[in-house]
Amino acid sequence: MPTPDAPFQSLPPTATQLAAQITRGELSPQQALRSALDRAEAAQALNALISLNPNAEQQATGVAQRLAAGETLPLAGVPVVIKDNLNLKGTFTTCGSRMLEGYLSPYTATAVERLIAAGAVILGKANMDEFAMGSSSETSAFGPTLNPWDHGRVPGGTSGGSAALVSAGVVPLSLGSDTGGSVRQPASFTGVYGFKPTYGRVSRYGLVAHASSLDQIGPFARSAADLALVMGVIAGHDPLDATSLNAPVTFQRAQPLPSPLRVGVVTESLQGNTPGVQAALARMLTALESLGASVQEVSLPSTEYAVAAYYLISTPEASSNLARYDGMAYGVRAVAPEVGASMSAARARGFGPEVKRRILMGTYALSSGYYDAYYSKAMKVRQLIAQDFARAFERFDVLVTPTSPFPAFRFGERSGDPLAMYAADVDTVAVSLAGVPALSLPMGFEEVDGKLLPVGVQLIAPALADERLIALAAALEEQGAVQMRTPVLTGA
Ligand SMILES: NC(=O)C[C@H](N)C(=O)O
Structure with missing residues (x-):
């Protein structure tokens, strides 16, 4: 483990600390908002924030x-x-796509x-x-998001912007969504906590659907107390989401x-990891052993x-979820002499290559003649995987794997090869x-080309x-095992 003598910022206040300060009247919500905006400006090179909430000032007031x-507010004034x-x-709400350019949300997601x-x-x-298709945050119509630890590398994806902004100390908390790793992997690449709750624990109402049987909203944070704080707020039953759990x-x-x-420790996750990932594991x-655990x-x-x-389950779901973007109900409009041609033109213009690839794969896997060979076989595998976990949890309280076999990769390193990009999800x-x-x-960190890159464990x-x-994260934090650091912000 390299000694972290790299230039770190001192840790910015957590959400728990900020809310307490604001509740005590030592800082106003407006001041907290202004400092977050200043930090966002300093972190502009990351291209992590793509639009501002025009009502933020009003919310702070x-x-x-x-x-x-006299109200008690658990997240009082926390940006x-x-x-x-x-x-x-x-x-x-653009989902990083040209397809939804200029789309103004008419309502608010339950979690928000x-x-x-x-x-x-x-x-x-x-x-x-x-x-939310990718593992690197390179496919956004707004351009790629940069990793605050090394601007030549990706922050992970798909929630790379949410991860980078917490990592860089712009905000103490952010929300992302995780379908196959989109919160956990960017958390690992940027050195913060990233949590994917049990499916159904957080309402999906108002989250733009990617693959509905997998999508789950999850937070990024810099302390276990903040994770507990934000989950206490966003989790819970919601009648507006039919898959929401009443627990x-x-x-x-x-x-x-x-x-x-x-x-x-999951045997299958022990192969093919970089030395830094092995060391972090x-x-x-x-x-865990020094907390008294048996491993x-x-x-x-x-x-x-x-x-x-x-990929055989998420792409069929995505292909049907994305059918609504036809330039009529939703999405950029394209004008052609007849309806079908207008829809095709809108989809050709609005979607980027990865989204098109997923729609093609998903439609193929669902088509007659291929459904049994692909989609329904994948659903059987899903059952087997669920059974593997159920069996393991008869003997274990917690399982451990790396979050990713490697730390953040360079821009372009995987984007030309979809299979290499999909393989990045192997642990999640x-x-x-x-x-x-x-x-x-x-x-911990892995030193690559003279830079310290964060490494996460799942x-x-x-x-x-x-x-x-x-609770386990809190115990590990107390013991000093968690390596939470904040990188120094640099220009472009
Ligand atoms: N959306 C996610 O959770 C990430 C996954 N790599 C995907 O592209 O589907």
Whole structure:
């Protein structure tokens, strides 16, 4: 582990600290917003923030009034950024696509509504891979997002903008969405926490759909306390999302960890990792052992097929979800002599190459004659993967894998080869197919070409044991095992 003598910023205040300061009246929500805007300006080179919330100032004033009226607000005045596939009334929601250029949200996503009700001030919208398809945040119509640790490298994807803004200290919290790793992998590449809750724990209402059976909103944060704080706000049943779970939300109470804690290290994730990733994993296992955990290897044999199954399930879902962008109901309009031709022209013009590729793959996998060979076989594999996890959780309380086999890669390194890009999801997609919760924790750095690149490790829990992961992160943080640092901001 290289000694972190690299230029770090001192850690900016967490959401918990900011909310407390603002509640005590030491800082106003308007001041907190202004400093976040200043930091956003200093971090402009990252291209992480693609639009500002025109109502942010008004929201901050509203929070000040509610505090003055004696309301208790868990996120009092905390500036938060949301991924550009989350609707917030009166803001542009483009999903990083030309297709939705100029689209103004007519309503607000439930998760965002809950943030605002809890006193958060939404600063703006974060850059992302187009329609949340990718692993690098290179495919946005707004241009790529840069990794704050090395501007020559990607921040991961698809929630790269949300990750970069928390990593760079612009905001303490942001929301992303994770279909196959889109919160966890960018968290790992930028050195912050990234949490994918149990499928159904956070309402998807108002999240632009990519693959509906996999999509889940999740937060980026710099402390376990902040993760608990934000999950306590956004989790919970929502009648507006038919897949929303009606389970108690207990993030705010101190969670006793299972004792003794039984940790399983996934055998299939131990091959093909860079030395820095291996070192971070070893550091995690040592830290867990010093918390009194027993650590053993466990095999999840079907995870070998997870990447293939994921792309055979997510692309059919995406192809049907994206059918609505036809230039009539939604999306840029193209004029042609007849309706079908107008729709085709709109789709040809509005979508970028990766989105088109996914629509083609998905439509192919669903077409008659191929459905059984591809889609329905992938659904069977999904069952086998879920069974692997269920079996492992009979013996273990938590499973561990790297979040990614390697740290952040260079721009262009994978974008020319879709299969190389899809392979980047090898450690995250099985979790998504099983619907279980997982957290990426920053566990160290790998030195590459003279730069320190963050490395994340993934902890996985059974469905609805989301709270356990955050409690464990808090214990690891207390022990000093979590490597949370903030890079110094540099220009372009
Ligand atoms: N959306 C995600 O969670 C990332 C995944 N690499 C995908 O492109 O589908």
